[in-house]
Amino acid sequence: MKRLKTSDPDFAKAFARIVADRRDADDDVSRDVARILAKVKADGDDALADFTTRFDKWTPASEADWRIAPEACEAAFKALDPTLRQALETAAERITAYHREQLPARRDYRDDQGVRLGAIWRPVDAAGLYVPGGRAAYPSSLLMNAIPAKVAGVERLVIVTPTPGGQVNDLVLAAAHLAGVDEIWRVGGAQAIAALAYGTERIRPVDVVTGPGNAWVAEAKRQLYGTVGIDMVAGPSEILVIADKDNRARHIAADLLSQAEHDPDAQSILITDDNDFADRVADRVGIELAMLKTRKVAEASWKDHGVIIEVESLDEAPALANALAAEHVELAVANPEPLLESIRHAGSVFIGRHAPEAIGDYVAGPNHVLPTGRRARFASGLSVLDFMKRTSFIELDEAALAAIGPAAVALAEAEGLPAHARSIAVRLEEGETK
Amino acid sequence: MKRLKTSDPDFAKAFARIVADRRDADDDVSRDVARILAKVKADGDDALADFTTRFDKWTPASEADWRIAPEACEAAFKALDPTLRQALETAAERITAYHREQLPARRDYRDDQGVRLGAIWRPVDAAGLYVPGGRAAYPSSLLMNAIPAKVAGVERLVIVTPTPGGQVNDLVLAAAHLAGVDEIWRVGGAQAIAALAYGTERIRPVDVVTGPGNAWVAEAKRQLYGTVGIDMVAGPSEILVIADKDNRARHIAADLLSQAEHDPDAQSILITDDNDFADRVADRVGIELAMLKTRKVAEASWKDHGVIIEVESLDEAPALANALAAEHVELAVANPEPLLESIRHAGSVFIGRHAPEAIGDYVAGPNHVLPTGRRARFASGLSVLDFMKRTSFIELDEAALAAIGPAAVALAEAEGLPAHARSIAVRLEEGETK
Numbered sequence: 001m002k003r004l005k006t007s008d009p010d011f012a013k014a015f016a017r018i019v020a021d022r023r024d025a026d027d028d029v030s031r032d033v034a035r036i037l038a039k040v041k042a043d044g045d046d047a048l049a050d051f052t053t054r055f056d057k058w059t060p061a062s063e064a065d066w067r068i069a070p071e072a073c074e075a076a077f078k079a080l081d082p083t084l085r086q087a088l089e090t091a092a093e094r095i096t097a098y099h100r101e102q103l104p105a106r107r108d109y110r111d112d113q114g115v116r117l118g119a120i121w122r123p124v125d126a127a128g129l130y131v132p133g134g135r136a137a138y139p140s141s142l143l144m145n146a147i148p149a150k151v152a153g154v155e156r157l158v159i160v161t162p163t164p165g166g167q168v169n170d171l172v173l174a175a176a177h178l179a180g181v182d183e184i185w186r187v188g189g190a191q192a193i194a195a196l197a198y199g200t201e202r203i204r205p206v207d208v209v210t211g212p213g214n215a216w217v218a219e220a221k222r223q224l225y226g227t228v229g230i231d232m233v234a235g236p237s238e239i240l241v242i243a244d245k246d247n248r249a250r251h252i253a254a255d256l257l258s259q260a261e262h263d264p265d266a267q268s269i270l271i272t273d274d275n276d277f278a279d280r281v282a283d284r285v286g287i288e289l290a291m292l293k294t295r296k297v298a299e300a301s302w303k304d305h306g307v308i309i310e311v312e313s314l315d316e317a318p319a320l321a322n323a324l325a326a327e328h329v330e331l332a333v334a335n336p337e338p339l340l341e342s343i344r345h346a347g348s349v350f351i352g353r354h355a356p357e358a359i360g361d362y363v364a365g366p367n368h369v370l371p372t373g374r375r376a377r378f379a380s381g382l383s384v385l386d387f388m389k390r391t392s393f394i395e396l397d398e399a400a401l402a403a404i405g406p407a408a409v410a411l412a413e414a415e416g417l418p419a420h421a422r423s424i425a426v427r428l429e430e431g432e433t434k
Numbered sequence: 435m436k437r438l439k440t441s442d443p444d445f446a447k448a449f450a451r452i453v454a455d456r457r458d459a460d461d462d463v464s465r466d467v468a469r470i471l472a473k474v475k476a477d478g479d480d481a482l483a484d485f486t487t488r489f490d491k492w493t494p495a496s497e498a499d500w501r502i503a504p505e506a507c508e509a510a511f512k513a514l515d516p517t518l519r520q521a522l523e524t525a526a527e528r529i530t531a532y533h534r535e536q537l538p539a540r541r542d543y544r545d546d547q548g549v550r551l552g553a554i555w556r557p558v559d560a561a562g563l564y565v566p567g568g569r570a571a572y573p574s575s576l577l578m579n580a581i582p583a584k585v586a587g588v589e590r591l592v593i594v595t596p597t598p599g600g601q602v603n604d605l606v607l608a609a610a611h612l613a614g615v616d617e618i619w620r621v622g623g624a625q626a627i628a629a630l631a632y633g634t635e636r637i638r639p640v641d642v643v644t645g646p647g648n649a650w651v652a653e654a655k656r657q658l659y660g661t662v663g664i665d666m667v668a669g670p671s672e673i674l675v676i677a678d679k680d681n682r683a684r685h686i687a688a689d690l691l692s693q694a695e696h697d698p699d700a701q702s703i704l705i706t707d708d709n710d711f712a713d714r715v716a717d718r719v720g721i722e723l724a725m726l727k728t729r730k731v732a733e734a735s736w737k738d739h740g741v742i743i744e745v746e747s748l749d750e751a752p753a754l755a756n757a758l759a760a761e762h763v764e765l766a767v768a769n770p771e772p773l774l775e776s777i778r779h780a781g782s783v784f785i786g787r788h789a790p791e792a793i794g795d796y797v798a799g800p801n802h803v804l805p806t807g808r809r810a811r812f813a814s815g816l817s818v819l820d821f822m823k824r825t826s827f828i829e830l831d832e833a834a835l836a837a838i839g840p841a842a843v844a845l846a847e848a849e850g851l852p853a854h855a856r857s858i859a860v861r862l863e864e865g866e867t868k
Contacts (some may be wrong), residue, residue, distance in 0.1 A: 083844050084844055084845070084848050086841070087840075087841035087842075087844035087845050087848075088845065090838065090841040091841060091842075091845060094545075094838070097545065098551055101541055101543075102553075107535055109535075111528075111531065111799075115798060115799070116785070117532055117798065117799055117800060119536075119800070120774075122778050124811060124812045125778075125811065138849050139845070139848070139849070140845055140849065171848060171849075207811045207812040208812050222659065222660070225656065225659060225667070226656070226666070226667035226807075226809065228812060229812035229813060232660070233659070233660035248860075250860055251857070251860055251861055254853060254856045254857035254860050255857045257853040257856075257857070258851070258853045258854045258856075258857040260853070261851060261852070261853040261854070262851075288853070288856070292852060292853055292856075293850075293852050294850070294851065294852060294853060298853060336829075340554075340827060343825075344556050344559075345823075345825075346825050347825065347826075348825065348826045348827065348828065349825055349826070349827040349828070350827070350828050350829075351550070351827055351828065351829035352829050352830065352831070353861075354830045354831055354832055354834070354835045354861060355828050355829055355830045355835075356857040356858055356861060357857070358842060358846060358851075358854040358855070358857045358858055359828065359830065359835065359838065359839065359842050359858060360826075360828050361842070361846070361854060362841065362842040362845045362846065362854075363838045363841045363842045363845070364549060364551065364828045364830075364838070365545075365549070365551055365828075366551060366553070366826035366827075366828060367826070370826075371823075373660075375660065376823065376825070377558060377559065377641045377823070378558045378641040378642050378662060378663035378823055379663060379823055380823045380824035380825075381824065381826055383824070385819075389779075389805075389810065389811070389812055389813055389814045390814035390815065390817070391777075391779075391780050391781065391782065391783055391810070391814075392781070392782045392783070392794075392800035392801070392804075392815055393774060393782065393783040393784070393785055393800075394782065394783070394784050394785065394789050394793065394794050394798045394799075394800060395770075395784075395785035395786050395789055396786065396788045396789045396793065396798075397786070397788055398788055400788070401788045401789070401793070404524065404528070404793065404797045404798070405793065406521075407520070407521035407524040407525060407796065407797045408521075408525075408792060408793050408795070408796040408797045410517050410518055410521035411518070411521050411522065411525060411573070411574055411796045411797070412792060412795070412796065414518050414521075414573070414605060415572050415573070415574065415605075416727075416728070417692070417695055417696075417728065417792075418695070418726060418727050418728055419688060419691040419692045419694070419695040419722070419726055419728060419732060420692045420695070420792040420795060420796075421792070422688045422691075422692075422722070422726075423685070423688035423689045423691070423692040423790040423791070423792045424790055424792055424793060426682075426684055426685055426688050427685060427788060427790060
């Protein structure tokens with residue numbers, strides 16, 4: 001963990017290093033991935049079988065092995081502990097309600113020149129969702145990806161997920177049932193993304209692919225961007241907590257560790273204006289770590305990437321926060337509203353002392369798929385818009401064309417595009433024969 | 435040009451070939467581009483100077499050579515022929531008006547559990563716009579990229595454009611003045627995209643890069659996706675005209691050629707239910723081509739990629755149109771409204787007999803940067819949203835946390851993330867000391 005003070009003479013330099021430290025996996029996997037994509041494109045299901053045997057140490061023996069039946073998902077859901085089932089239902093309801101508010105409206109109007117203009121938002125036909133196997137198979141993540149697609153109106157929602165050694169994760173199946181997923185295929189890695197984008201004999205192609213994954217999955221999505229729509233490239237998780245001294249140190253320590261436990265590359269940063277509070281949080285992180293089952297990961301993250309920045313005044317916080325453009329920002333201060341307005345770059349903001357970031361991971365409602373690695377400068381969290389597209393439309397009658405057509409003719413001619421000009425001019429001329 | 439009839443026994447096969455024929459440039463430029471990007475990242479302005487000399491056959495001699503002064507843009511604007519100036523102004527006003535309607539609203543509400551939720555849309559800090567040199571330097575394209583950024587509220591709008599042999603395009607400068615562009619740098623190619631994304635000593639980095647370009651520019655954007663936001667990968671232009679026999683053949687022929695003249699790889703497709711009308715359009719295309727200054731390009735496009743599909747009934751058109759998911763769709767039919775509703779995949783739809791596609795290229799108002807190559811299945815035209823991003827927010831008080839916190843604790847524990855659970859649980863416990 002680094003301790004910095006904005007009053008230190010070398011602060012700017014040290015802070016710039018933290019901003020530049022993107023912690024993205026930059027394994028040189030792109031050639032491997034390109035080869036896997038080409039193989040799936042050429043050989044389809046045979047390639048999937050080969051890669052599944054090789055990477056997941058498991059060979060589908062029958063047609064039924066490839067796909068998880070809806071009945072299995074329903075059974076997994078019914079077998080859930082009632083508290084957990086209700087928690088999942090609460091999460092699904094709240095995520096659905098929040099995302100419904102995102103649904104964009106159709107526009108359709110006639111302007112003062114008599115031109116009818118507008119735009120129609122429609123869902124894509126099919127969406128594919130990657131669900132990692134093993135440690136990172138989170139039912140909350142499935143809900144956060146599947147529900148926006150369902151709310152958008154996507155008719156076919158397909159999951160691909162590796163089942164290493166043939167093992168299936170029951171919590172994921174239960175969440176898939178709850179979210180109304182249509183198909184679940186037991187394939188993972190770059191090969192699964194290729195199957196979604198190109199289609200195989202078994203798996204029909206989709207239009208948009210989202211969901212978290214390892215470096216191979218992320219690179220496959222990047223390479224297939226344009227063949228399908230994808231969600232933003234994602235890096236390790238981050239939290240920036242801005243806290244005054246009137247917080248309980250244990251609350252803030254727990255918040256910092258809730259990001260740290262995700263990944264040794266995750267980053268937790270505290271900005272505070274109180275030296276004593278900073279000390280107490282640092283101490284408390286040590287105490288909490290000792291009790292934590294996920295200590296190994298959390299300790300590595302805190303040690304290598306944790307930062308406490310002491311500011312003279314919290315007025316310095318927005319500039320620092322905007323430079324960091326963090327995925328999650330907590331405003332644990334007496335008067336958070338001005339900070340909410342002045343922090344321009346953040347994936348999601350948690351306002352006040354009673355909004356730990358983890359509440360947003362599960363049940364608050366907004367999406368927990370958020371831009372990382374300073375991408376909040378230009379990117380947004382996952383939303384229903386990622387599963388929709390917009391068609392603009394233009395309607396003119398003769399009078400409207402007469403009003404605005406000549407300007408278009410002038411521009412087309414100036415650009416050296418005579419057929420453009422002519423397609424308008426022939427309509428402006430009158431009394432012509434067919 | 436291919437003539438097909440849906441009643442032909444081999445129609446499905448022939449049509450599938452047309453759908454699969456994406457005509458994307460697939461030059462293997464990715465290694466070249468990767469090398470150029472790395473060089474600009476490492477050497478900054480020196481690399482830009484080298485590449486400019488090599489690719490643009492021109493070497494900036496002084497500091498002033500690198501950047502086009504605002505005064506030069508203003509002078510170019512004032513020197514425009516008045517008709518053309520007014521046409522540009524009409525275009526800018528109408529594009530501005532349409533894009534203002536796209537501005538998304540902030541959401542901020544409290545739900546029935548007392549949780550405050552919402553989302554704030556904000557512009558990115560800086561946007562970079564690529565403007566090609568030479569033949570494809572279109573002022574209309576500059577307006578279509580710059581205006582959405584200005585309407586979004588982007589404070590710094592930067593153009594990069596190659597000036598081969600030192601030549602500057604006055605129409606482009608005039609449009610830049612009109613659009614309120616802040617900086618224009620005389621660099622092009624992949625190196626210009628790298629400069630925008632990474633920044634150099636002269637050129638500060640931007641957050642989003644849009645604009646058309648050749649295969650190197652497109653590949654550079656693709657490779658830098660994630661470092662900056664980009665607009666959709668673009669391929670050659672396309673038009674699908676759905677026309678009944680009551681159109682004038684010369685109108686429809688002109689519309690088909692207005693796409694064909696863009697690029698030998700452009701594609702124009704006509705769907706009609708009348709064999710005689712199809713013949714007349716085909717004949718008329720020949721006549722128009724003979725008169726056309728852009729004949730060479732348009733003829734190549736029509737010959738290699740043009741298609742006329744004769745349907746038994748226009749009821750067959752939506753299924754064909756949805757499979758093609760074309761950039762532009764014209765509905766030159768007596769009753770276009772049902773087609774507007776049933777064609778789900780299209781970049782932009784032109785309704786009725788008086789709405790030639792070219793009107794949308796210049797002055798209608800909607801953006802002319804639209805998804806090509808069947809990407810209308812999942813992508814949308816350029817909009818203010820491409821220059822904005824959304825920050826979600828969550829606020830809870832003690833009662834709200836008590837209401838929804840336990841569900842989050844249950845889920846975090848089930849997912850094996852104890853620090854997540856604890857960050858909520860410590861706040862739910864009462865009477866604890868700091």
